[in-house]
Amino acid sequence: MARLEDGSAALVSEPFAFRRGLGVGDTVRLRTEVGPRAIPVAGIFRDYGSDRGVVVLDRGLYDRWWRDPGFSSLALFVEEGLPPDAVVARVQRAAGPGRSLVVRSNRGLRAASLQVF
Structure with a gap:
């Protein structure tokens, strides 16, 4: 999680990883508003909301690569023991x-x- 939070890596969903043949440590290439960018995959997670898959980036990194002040989804990681x-x-x-x-x-x-x- 530290690499995601500091913007040095991304998380990808299982469908995204499967469709692109990616594993942890591989690099995902993204077409951004500031040109092509590449970032290592720090982890792969289960996602039942998209068969195409998703890439999760740190918000600061996303803001640098896209000029989009809004957001359409948010993931929260709940502490152990919280319902x-x-x-x-x-x-x-x-x-x-x-x-x-x-x-x-x-x-x-x-x-x-x-x-x-």
Whole structure:
């Protein structure tokens, strides 16, 4: 996680890694608004929300490579012992009323994706 947080590496989802034949330590090449950039893969994670896959970058690095002040998704890593459902409820309350926000735990997202099949 330290390499992700300092912007020296990225995390990629299993579908992204599989489609591109990537493993930990490999380099992922991205087309950014400031030109092509490459960054090492520090880890691969399960993702049930996208069959195409995703790349997770430090926000500061993302801001340097893209001119996009907003965000469309957010991942939270919950401390051991904290109930994920309680964290989800707290995030929803913090967002406030009137926000179009979908918050799911990884367990909830996995369960929803398995219902499709």
